Amino acid sequence: MRSEELGETLLPKRLALPIFASDPLSSVAYATQEILLVLTLGGLAYLHFTPWIALAVVLLMTVVVLSYRQVVHAYPSGGGSYEVASTNLGPSVGLVVAASLLVDYVMTVAVSVASGVDNIISALPSLAEHRVGIAVGFVALLTAMNLRGVRESGRAFATPTYLFIGGVLIMVGTGLFRYLLGDAPVAESAAYGIEPDPADAGLAGFALLMLVLRAFSSGCTALTGVEAISNGVPAFRKPKSVNAAKTMLAMGAIAITMFVGVTTLAMVAKVHIVEDPCRLTGLADCEAYTQRTVIAQLAASVFGGSDSFGFYFMQAATALILILAANTAYNGFPLLASILAQHRYLPRQLHNRGDRLAFSNGILALATVAAVLLWVYKANVTDLIHLYILGVFTSFTLSQLGMVRHWNRELRTETDPAVRRSHQVARSVNGLGACVTGLVLVIVLATKFTQGAWLAVLAALVLWVMMRGIRRHYDRTAAELTVTDPRRELAPPPRVFAIVLVSTIHKPTLRALSYARAFRPNHLEALTISVDREAAESLKRQWEEYGIEIPLKILDSPYREITRPVVEYVRSIRRESPRDVVGVFIPEYVVGHWWENLLHNQSALWLKSRLLFTPGVMVTSVPWQLTSSSHADHPAARAPGSVRRGEPTRNSETPR
Numbered sequence: 001m002r003s004e005e006l007g008e009t010l011l012p013k014r015l016a017l018p019i020f021a022s023d024p025l026s027s028v029a030y031a032t033q034e035i036l037l038v039l040t041l042g043g044l045a046y047l048h049f050t051p052w053i054a055l056a057v058v059l060l061m062t063v064v065v066l067s068y069r070q071v072v073h074a075y076p077s078g079g080g081s082y083e084v085a086s087t088n089l090g091p092s093v094g095l096v097v098a099a100s101l102l103v104d105y106v107m108t109v110a111v112s113v114a115s116g117v118d119n120i121i122s123a124l125p126s127l128a129e130h131r132v133g134i135a136v137g138f139v140a141l142l143t144a145m146n147l148r149g150v151r152e153s154g155r156a157f158a159t160p161t162y163l164f165i166g167g168v169l170i171m172v173g174t175g176l177f178r179y180l181l182g183d184a185p186v187a188e189s190a191a192y193g194i195e196p197d198p199a200d201a202g203l204a205g206f207a208l209l210m211l212v213l214r215a216f217s218s219g220c221t222a223l224t225g226v227e228a229i230s231n232g233v234p235a236f237r238k239p240k241s242v243n244a245a246k247t248m249l250a251m252g253a254i255a256i257t258m259f260v261g262v263t264t265l266a267m268v269a270k271v272h273i274v275e276d277p278c279r280l281t282g283l284a285d286c287e288a289y290t291q292r293t294v295i296a297q298l299a300a301s302v303f304g305g306s307d308s309f310g311f312y313f314m315q316a317a318t319a320l321i322l323i324l325a326a327n328t329a330y331n332g333f334p335l336l337a338s339i340l341a342q343h344r345y346l347p348r349q350l351h352n353r354g355d356r357l358a359f360s361n362g363i364l365a366l367a368t369v370a371a372v373l374l375w376v377y378k379a380n381v382t383d384l385i386h387l388y389i390l391g392v393f394t395s396f397t398l399s400q401l402g403m404v405r406h407w408n409r410e411l412r413t414e415t416d417p418a419v420r421r422s423h424q425v426a427r428s429v430n431g432l433g434a435c436v437t438g439l440v441l442v443i444v445l446a447t448k449f450t451q452g453a454w455l456a457v458l459a460a461l462v463l464w465v466m467m468r469g470i471r472r473h474y475d476r477t478a479a480e481l482t483v484t485d486p487r488r489e490l491a492p493p494p495r496v497f498a499i500v501l502v503s504t505i506h507k508p509t510l511r512a513l514s515y516a517r518a519f520r521p522n523h524l525e526a527l528t529i530s531v532d533r534e535a536a537e538s539l540k541r542q543w544e545e546y547g548i549e550i551p552l553k554i555l556d557s558p559y560r561e562i563t564r565p566v567v568e569y570v571r572s573i574r575r576e577s578p579r580d581v582v583g584v585f586i587p588e589y590v591v592g593h594w595w596e597n598l599l600h601n602q603s604a605l606w607l608k609s610r611l612l613f614t615p616g617v618m619v620t621s622v623p624w625q626l627t628s629s630s631h632a633d634h635p636a637a638r639a640p641g642s643v644r645r646g647e648p649t650r651n652s653e654t655p656r
Contacts (some may be wrong), residue, residue: 005082008238013247018161018324019331020232023108023225024061025161026325028168030115030381031057031317032266033273033294037652040274042211043196048268049194049212055261057219058256060423060436064226066251067433069245070426071230073173074406076241080231081399087276088402088409092468097395098340099463101227103456104391105333107369108224109326109386114379116322121238122296123306123315135379136371138323143367146330147360148225164321165254167314174263175302180267183299188292190270193281198298214447222259226251227399232331266294269301293318326370334362338580344474345467383452390456401436403427409616431647442497497573500585501566501607502528502552505542507623508587513550515622526552527569531560562603567610574616583618586613592628623646 011019014120035053041048076085080583081101086094117135123466175185229248235242271294278286292300295318296311303310332351338359341351349361377383407427414420483489498521516524526548531537536554543552555559555565567583573582586607589600611619 008026009233012237013243013250015158016232016236016243016247017250018230018327019156019235020149020228020322020328021255022161022327023112023226023228023328024223024251024255025165026112026115026253026321026519027120027222027224028262029295029322031222031259032263034221035263035293036266036271036273037216037275038211038218039217040194040272040279041197042208043194044272045196046208046211049215050263050267053216053219055210056216056261057222058260059224060220060440061223061252061256061259063429063433063436064223064396065248066232066429067396068227068545069248070430071399072233072244072248074403075243076233076244077228080233080336081395081402082231082339084402084406085384085395088405089398093402095345095397095464095467096460097398098336098345099460099467100391100394100462101231101336102333102391102461104224104395105329105336106366106369106373107391107456108329108379109139109142109366111221111381111384112322112329113142113326113370113383114377114384114410116319116325117379118295118381119296119315119319122292123288123312123319125290128290131379132285132375135374139326139367139371139374141328142330143363146327147358152234158318158376160317160324164317166315168262171299171310171314172258172265172303175265175268176261178302183620184497185265185298186268187266187269187271187297187301188282188306188608189272189297191282192272193279194272194274194280197279200300202606210447213443215441217444217447219603220393220444221363222255223396225325225332227395228332229393235331235335238371240637251508262295262298265302267396269298270453271297273297299609306412329366329370330363333366334359337365340467343471345471357365379455390441390453391460393444394460396597397434397441398439400430400437403430404434423561470655493521493579495577495580496583497577497580498524498583498585499570500524500526501587502526502539503603504539505546508589508622510585511624512585512622513548515620516583519583521583526550528552528553528554529557529562529565531557531562563606563610566607567614570611570617574614578616581618582617585620585622588621588623590606590623590625590629592626592630596626596628 032050032054035050036047039049039053046090062293071084073085077083082098084096085097090469113135116138117131120134121131127134169244178185226248229244229251233240233244236247238572270339273278273291273294274280277283277289278484280286280289285288292306296306296315299311299314300306300308303314305311337350340346341348350359350365352361353359373384404427407423407430411420411427412421414423445457449457498519500509500516502509513526526543527535538550540554555569557565570582570584573580584607588604590598591600608619608621611617
């Protein structure tokens with residue numbers, strides 16, 4: 001797609017919702033389950049805390065959604081939490097947010113795909129042994145779809161998202177209607193008791209509080225991805241911030257409705273789920289028992305068993321939405337990485353757009369890291385979930401603090417009473433959001449740190465240090481390359497000393513000599529390295545027989561080295577005449593097949609790699625095309641983002 005077609009990729013709200021909100025919508029499939037998994041550590045006695053924990057999660061989501069609507073209107077350029085924190089709290093704090101979000105986007109892909117595979121295995125248990133391969137395969141499929149472009153991926157993913165929303169609402173509505181009629185659905189696990197974990201049996205006081213807080217922090221996975229819309233405002237159709245704010249409100253309302261419905265139905269159907277099936281009492285063979293997910297148990301109980309159409313529909317829709325939930329990260333990660341690259345905190349290649357105007361290099365980087373995580377953790381949701389959501393609440397807290405400072409700054413200059421009241425209300429919303437999310441961040445850190453969250457903290461810290469190092473490198477490079485005296489930089493060197501490297505007399509050598517002579521250097525000579533005296537004498541005789549007027553210099557190399565004598569000779573010329581420029585001409589073969597490169601050009605490659613580090617030395621390759629090169633087809637590589645630059649700021653609407 002041409003750069004001018006970027007506007008055609010902008011999204012209407014109906015496509016933006018499944019693209020940017022599939023993660024928080026899909027978390028309905030496992031947020032309730034994560035709460036139950038923690039509470040059942042103490043047995044059945046603590047399940048009565050479930051509705052209160054769900055209520056706390058709902059209130060938290062409401063505050064976060066309202067807070068991020070303020071971000072969308074105040075910072076519509078697409079930086080989201082990163083831009084808010086950088087602008088109002090400083091670049092270092094902004095990098096903390098960016099590092100946290102990048103780590104969390106990777107975890108979103110890993111957890112969503114692993115959870116989706118779990119639901120597939122709930123319907124088809126025979127696939128359990130292929131869990132990792134299926135998960136990595138889905139990551140590859142998502143990557144291919146997103147490389148086709150944002151709009152194309154939105155069209156492909158919209159239908160499954162809406163099918164999942166409709167399926168959950170129908171399931172919840174049917175189940176609760178049956179409950180009101182006195183025919184409440186009963187989960188397949190309702191008849192099983194639960195033996196408390198020995199470490200969590202008979203909890204009271206502080207230990208009970210920690211169990212409840214741990215369950216709450218697990219339930220907060222329902223909030224993952226809420227900030228993605230604020231990062232993706234430039235992808236919306238105009239008016240961008242208005243459409244993004246409406247989409248965020250719709251996302252919040254749908255997610256809360258589904259989460260409350262699933263949690264309520266799980267309590268009604270008496271779903272019992274544990275990490276270790278052998279803690280379920282009443283099983284004949286716990287080792288052979290495959291636990292179904294909460295959604296699977298609810299679908300079976302509502303729609304008439306695990307062989308019903310409704311059950312398979314819900315499992316298919318849930319698996320699809322969970323896998324497609326990773327699409328939120330596939331849009332958020334590359335866009336944020338592009339902005340960071342534009343600000344020189346990440347390699348510039350991440351700012352480039354591919355041939356379909358997607359940030360292809362960022363997509364590939366995200367897919368690679370997520371696939372490695374899935375392989376290392378064997379696509380196990382329980383293990384991966386502990387690394388999750390820490391980054392989300394770090395960005396939530398810092399961005400809301402930044403918004404409070406933003407409104408304070410606006411209020412210092414605003415005089416209109418109506419506008420001031422509006423700003424004060426917005427500041428109150430963001431202040432409440434900062435306090436609540438900050439408290440949740442502390443809870444999440446305290447309850448999940450030793451269970452694996454420390455890895456996410458370490459990864460974010462390493463990324464933060466790395467980004468600062470990249471910025472320092474780019475700043476140093478820019479300072480060194482800045483022109484201070486154009487006349488001095490443009491002044492020609494006093495003399496040019498040209499050297500043509502020679503190993504034998506053949507057509508490539510003669511072409512290199514002719515090419516070097518065409519530059520009319522002040523001094524021109526051929527240079528060869530003698531590792532065999534007889535071969536060197538033979539070359540000298542042949543040189544004289546051909547009548548080549550260019551002087552031939554022979555350097556002895558008793559240790560059979562080639563690179564070092566050439567480099568030392570060139571440096572000696574530079575030491576004698578520091579203001580002179582030395583031009584080194586290297587004849588090279590051009591071949592048509594990759595394996596032929598292994599047979600040629602190795603000496604030239606090493607020489608160039610060493611000479612390029614020598615100041616005042618210009619290295620010129622003089623190619624000679626062999627016959628195989630004329631038959632090879634070498635079109636411009638179409639690797640994603642390989643030779644393309646990022647779009648101008650005026651098109652992408654990202655800040656400089």
